[in-house]
Amino acid sequence: MALNSNGSLYMQHEWLIDVLADLKAFADAKGMGASAEALDDASLIVLAELNSLARADAAAAVGEHEGQTGSVTFLFEGRRLA
Template identity: 50%
Template structure:
């Protein structure tokens, strides 16, 4: 899960808002960035806990037609 690009988009939006006198929007985007970062971290931790608990099979699938499957 690589959703960190959204943090860059939010930073760009905040910079635009600040540069154009939209202070309230810039503040709201700060809050939104914190929420997005928390959710990304939560997803990453959840995925890692599933890997640690054996919920995903990592590596190759020898039962397919030479294709690898990854979680």
């Protein structure tokens, strides 16, 4: 799952939160208190999982470059500046 251009996984999946909010509003309007509370909990879980996925994606992106970096001296040697 990739981050979008501004780095926000939430923005890509904002519709999930919107759907849960609509369902919660319906449950509240119909007096379905337990369902409304469960949907509120579900929204928090979705946000937590999206945050976890974003962190995993960020860690994977860093890992993709593993071994491709070196010391500043090595970098400048490659450019014949050291």
